[in-house]
Every structure is written in structure tokens, then in C-alpha cells.
């Protein structure tokens with residue numbers, strides 16, 4: 001991947017959603033950092049490439065340009081997509097975070113915390129900046145994160161999409177998108193070997209998901225939980241399934257949004273699984289699993305309708321994971337009211 005680190009900084013208070021009196025100490029808060037003119041070297045000392053970006057614009061499996069960045073303080077910088085996608089995504093994060101409506105409060109628990117936007121650009125007198133969303137990193141605190149990005153929905157385009165985009169999207173991931181309503185964009189795992197979680201990672205790029213046949217969908221949990229190497233750990237699958245069911249319950253209830261082309265980002269800590277295999281501490285195992293919904297470039301008002309496209313895709317995905325569990329460990333179905 002080419003080095004996506006910026007070559008300079010553009011201060012842009014107008015683009016930031018942070019209050020003018022950001023309370024964090026200088027040097028630890030992005031808004032403080034970007035308001036003062038800092039050198040390229042200072043900037044490179046606090047911003048790093050984000051190696052765990054599976055999919056999306058700027059990922060290694062796309063063009064590697066305009067990629068996510070990781071700040072030393074743990075936050076992620078996601079490049080702002082061209083309008084209307086970037087503006088829609090920012091409006092969604094702001095709306096959900098500012099609202100007291102029950103649907104928003106429920107959804108808030110399932111999306112990364114949003115910390116406003118920032119601009120980074122050239123310091124050359126005539127600046128041209130790149131705008132970023134500042135987000136919590138779903139992988140924060142996981143020492144050997146095993147991650148998977150699954151886009152939910154048979155329809156992955158919004159009502160504003162031209163016919164060519166609809167057709168192009170509808171043809172992708174043929175084994176899962178049309179028949180089941182989800183697409184595996186990629187997986188990264190850290191293998192547990194000789195009693196420890198390895199630093200080296202194994203990556204499955206989008207060709208895993210695009211070439212997956214409908215009859216082979218059980219390969220998804222098999223690969224993600226590295227079953228050929230670790231064996232099946234039913235407690236781990238149970239925690240993941242119970243989080244998926246809790247997310248499903250929120251989406252069966254909510255009547256505010258139609259969310260197209262968003263993904264569930266699955267994350268668990270292979271190191272925590274290794275410890276679980278030694279001491280069977282289920283509470284710590286559960287704390288080592290984190291599922292969040294990401295990518296809100298195609299969110300539209302639902303005007304009182306349920307988001308059937310999202311709900312049916314997620315139900316099918318839960319079915320795939322559940323049927324991977326031994327019969328006796330399957331969880332009861334979620335009640336929608």
C-alpha cells in the first residue's frame with residue numbers, strides 16, 4: 001500500500017463539529033492539533049496508516065489512495081466521500097448522536113462514536129485539504145483483532161442511484177447478495193498457534209466473497225473463527241450470534257431509516273479466545289467481541305416503514321452462524337416486541 005500519510009496540515013475550524021472550547025489537552029486531541037500550524041514531521045508522528053482497513057475507498061483492495069488513518073490517541077480518520085455520500089454519512093452520525101428519539105438512542109449503541117470532521121492538507125499558502133470523519137476505532141483494545149466486514153442487504157444502492165449503478169451493484173457477490181441479502185467484503189484473522197495468538201495476519205480479500213457459492217456459506221464462520229486451526233469454540237460463536245440478534249431487534253423495531261450498503265464490522269480478540277481455551281472465562285470472552293454497524297453513505301428516511309432489506313439480510317446471516325453451532329447451544333429466537 002502506498003504511504004497515505006498527509007504531507008501537511010490545513011487548519012479548518014469551520015469544518016469541525018467540535019465545540020470551540022475543546023477541553024482536551026494540546027497534543028492529545030485532534031481538533032487542538034489541527035487548529036495550530038504543525039509541521040509535516042509533527043503530523044507524521046501522530047498519524048499512521050490504518051493497516052486493518054478491510055474494504056472501502058482507499059483500501060489495499062481498492063486503489064490504496066485516500067485511505068483511513070489512525071491517530072496516536074486511538075481515533076480513526078475516515079476520508080469524507082464525495083457528496084452526496086459524505087454529507088449523508090456525516091448527517092446520519094450527527095443526527096443519531098444528537099437525538100433523544102428511541103430509534104436513535106437504540107442505534108447509537110451499535111455505531112462507532114463520531115467526533116466531528118477534520119481537514120488535513122498541504123501547507124503551501126494555497127491549501128487543498130482532504131476532509132475526514134473522526135471515529136472511534138472498533139478494534140480499540142483488541143490485541144489480536146479478527147475482523148470481518150459484511151455488507152447487509154440484497155439492495156446495496158439508494159433510491160437516487162442511476163440504473164447503471166443498480167445493475168452493477170446487483171451483479172456483485174452473486175452467491176450471497178441476491179439469494180441471501182449479504183456480501184462478505186473481507187476478513188483478517190490472527191491465527192492462534194503454539195499457545196499464542198500470532199502477530200502475523202491472514203487476509204481474505206473481496207475475492208473470497210465474490211467467488212463464494214450459496215451452498216458454501218458455512219465457509220464464512222469456518223474461516224472467520226479459524227475452525228480448522230482452533231477447533232469450534234461454541235461460546236465464541238454464541239457471543240457473536242447474541243450480539244447479531246440484539247442488533248436485529250433494534251432494526252426490527254426502528255422506523256426511521258432505510259440503510260443501504262452499510263456493513264457490520266465484526267471484531268473479536270484472538271488472544272482473548274486463546275485465554276478462554278485455558279480458563280473458560282466467558283465474561284472476558286464476551287468483552288473481547290465487538291460488533292458495530294459502519295458506512296452510512298446511503299441512508300434515507302424510512303417514513304414509518306421497517307427496513308425490510310436490512311432486516312431480511314441480517315436474519316439470513318444469523319441463520320448461517322446459528323446453523324454452525326451445535327444444536328444444543330442454539331439461542332432462542334429474538335422477540336420483536
Ligand SMILES: O=P(O)(O)O[C@@H]1[C@@H](OP(=O)(O)O)[C@H](OP(=O)(O)O)[C@H](O)[C@H](OP(=O)(O)O)[C@H]1OP(=O)(O)O
Pocket residue numbers: 055056057085151168169172185206261297
Ligand atoms: O465500481 P463502483 O463504482 O460501483 O465502486 C463501488 C463503490 O461505489 P462508488 O464508486 O463509490 O459509487 C461502492 O461504494 P458505495 O457502496 O456505493 O458507497 C463500494 O465501495 C463498492 O465496493 P463493494 O461492493 O463494497 O465491494 C465499489 O465497487 P467495486 O469497486 O468493488 O466494484
Ligand SMILES: Nc1ncnc2c1ncn2[C@@H]1O[C@H](COP(=O)(O)OP(=O)(O)O)[C@@H](O)[C@H]1O
Pocket residue numbers: 052053054055056057058068076078081112135136137138139149185263265294295296297
Ligand atoms: N470505526 C471503524 N473502526 C475500525 N475499522 C473501521 C471503522 N470504520 C471502517 N473501518 C474499516 O474500514 C473499512 C472501510 O470502511 P467503510 O466505512 O465501509 O468505507 P467506505 O465508505 O470507503 O466504503 C472497513 O472494511 C473496515 O475495515
